[in-house]
Amino acid sequence: LVVIVVTVCSWSFVTKQPNQGALMASIKRGSLVYEQSCVTCHQANGAGVPNLNPPLAKTTWVSGDKNRLIKILLQGLSDEIEVNGEVYQNVMPPHNFLTDQQIADVLTYVRNSFGNKSAAVTVAEVKTSRAKLKL
Numbered sequence: 001l002v003v004i005v006v007t008v009c010s011w012s013f014v015t016k017q018p019n020q021g022a023l024m025a026s027i028k029r030g031s032l033v034y035e036q037s038c039v040t041c042h043q044a045n046g047a048g049v050p051n052l053n054p055p056l057a058k059t060t061w062v063s064g065d066k067n068r069l070i071k072i073l074l075q076g077l078s079d080e081i082e083v084n085g086e087v088y089q090n091v092m093p094p095h096n097f098l099t100d101q102q103i104a105d106v107l108t109y110v111r112n113s114f115g116n117k118s119a120a121v122t123v124a125e126v127k128t129s130r131a132k133l134k135l
Contacts, residue, residue, distance in 0.1 A: 023108070023120055030109025033102045037095060038110075046114030052090050054083040057114035066107070066121050070129040073103050096135045100126040 034042075041053040048055035056062050061083055062069065076094035080087060095103070103126045111118040 023112075026105045026108045026120060027112055029102075030105035030107070031113075033098065033106040034109055037098065038106065041090075041092070046110070048083075048088075050086070052088070053092075054081065054086070054088040055114075056110050056116070058116060059083050062110055062114075063116050063118040066111075066119070066125060067129060069107055069111075070103065070121065070126055071133065073098070073107065074126075074130060074133055074135055096130070100130065 042048050042056050043053075046056040048057075054061065061081070072092065074094060074096045077092040080089045082088075098106070100123045104121045104123045107121040107126075110116065111121065
């Protein structure tokens with residue numbers, strides 16, 4: 001009985017894990033998009049620029065709601081926000097010129113870099129958000 005329970009639990013754990021190869025490929029592609037489109041404002045280490053551009057490191061803005069994050073990338077952000085106790089007012093321009101794949105990859109990269117460890121963003125999630133926003 002113990003062998004059966006261990007086998008079932010192990011199989012369940014393995015089947016719930018994301019395809020690590022696909023995740024790593026997305027992160028790698030996302031790092032290139034980050035270097036091209038994000039690093040100037042959010043810096044190579046994801047720390048942002050104090051009093052200007054918010055950090056992406058260890059913040060619920062990144063690790064929290066994926067749809068909110070997708071929407072920010074697609075529409076930009078001009079509202080004042082508070083990140084890790086600091087207020088930021090600098091405008092983030094929309095990045096809706098990026099493909100759905102590029103957005104999914106860069107957000108997956110950010111959500112798994114700079115001390116973050118969160119679920120990947122899928123192309124389907126980006127497509128859905130883009131359609132809802134009519135972009």
